[in-house]
Amino acid sequence: MLTHLQLKNFKAWSDTGNIELKPVTMLLGTNSSGKSTLIQSLLLLRQTVQSPDRTIHLNLGGDELHDFFNFGDFDNVLTQGATPRQFQIRFDFQRPENKGRVSAGSFQCSYGQTSSGAIEVQSLRLWQADDRQIAVTRREKGAYSLVMNAESQVRMKSRDLAPERSIALSAKALTALGTEGAMVEDMSLAVRRELESIVYLGPLRRKPERDYVWNKSKPGEVGVDGHKAVDVLLASTLLRGQDKSEIADSVSYWLKRMKVAEKLEVRQIGRSSRYEVVIHRDGVIANLRDVGIGISQVLPVLTVAFFAPPGSTILLEEPEIHLHPLAQSVLAELFVDVSKKRKVQFIVETHSEHLFRRMQTLVAKEKTKVDDCAMYFVEKGRKGAQLRLLNLDEYGRVTNWPDHFFGDAMGETREQARLMFERKKASQT
Helix, strand or coil, rough: CCEEEEEEEECEHHHHHEEEECCCEEECCCCCCCCHHHHHHHHHHHHCCCCCCCCCCCCCCCCCCCCCCCCCHHHHHCCCCCCCEEEEEEEEEECCCCCCCCCCEEEEEEEEEECCCCCEEEEEEEEEEEEEEEEEEEEEEHEEEEEECCCCCCEEEEEECCCCCCCCCCCCHHCCCCCHHHHHHHHHHHHHHHHCCCEEEEECCCCCCCCCCCCCCCCCCCCCCCCCHHHHHHHHHHHHHCCCCCCCHHHHHHHHHHHCCCCEEEEECCCCCCCEEEEECCEEEHHHHCCCCCHHHHHHHHHHHHHHCCEEEEEEEEECCCCCHHHHHHHHHHHHHHHHCCCEEEEEEECHHHHHHHHHHHHCCCCHHHHHHHEEEEEEEECEEEEECCCCCCCCCECCCCCCCCHHHHHHHHHHHHHHHHHHHHCCC
């Protein structure tokens, strides 16, 4: 699980400060304020560690099949006017003790641009909870120096120390470090595993098809636009005897909780290899293609919540899109329930007041603790994006409510009452 995140000179953020991340973290705020950038920074690292080119320092994207996001070039990422011309990403994490030798650690990396226009790591730091660490710093002519465990002296200096995929040292560097090389390799592997545990679902989900061909295999991911969600449901239903998966049943349960459907079912079309997804509601059975778009848009959200392996960090943008207010509210219950039972972390960018209000209620009902959820308000300031942690008390009340957060509901009610009395008074004269 990611426990902290900090960005410096990254797009709209000159410095986010140390953002504390919880099992359920919500990012709220105005449009184009910088909420999505917080998520994009993690996707940038995720697609970098997955790059087929191990010598790459940072993968800004461009491959539509394999990359999450196309960041453009260095200047598109760097905050305008930043001095020096470098940006930095840092995060802290905790891993279950049985998931490798490093159970907790930190990653911090800054990036700059060379005279040739290439993006290269300027400094890289990896450290464990016990303060064992490695620092790699770019020197003149592309050489890198290496410092172990905060020692002042430079242990090595060579081009062979250049980091790979932002997180690892070269094989030559690890060999030269001897026994310490194994420790560095464990640290890099822990960071890689944390980044590979990130699952992302974007705000634009693909519309459903009328029927699907299933190749009798389970997909590895749901996809950025959720296009593999139905494949996951097909595998969950049709392979049930082999893996005892309950994904489809769980999706049906939450659709019912949202009052958008009573049941989801997978049906084979004749004796062919094609299948359709049908929705049961009010005694009517309809193809997924023929029901309201809200169901097809939330289906990938529900699917990824139960498909992502335990220990995953799920990044969601606008999970509430096209849902009515009650269904939006139930999403808060989903995040809290799944994060507890499946040990999955949710980082959610949302504009939904209903989702936020239900989170407040869940705190008041003691269904979740203030320590298990974090809600941030992001807004534009004169010096770029600004972040405010919304302080909740034990009853779910916000003690530092921002101006113009979700509009002025009480003000609208007062204005309606005032106009009603004025019109009644005018009609009586």
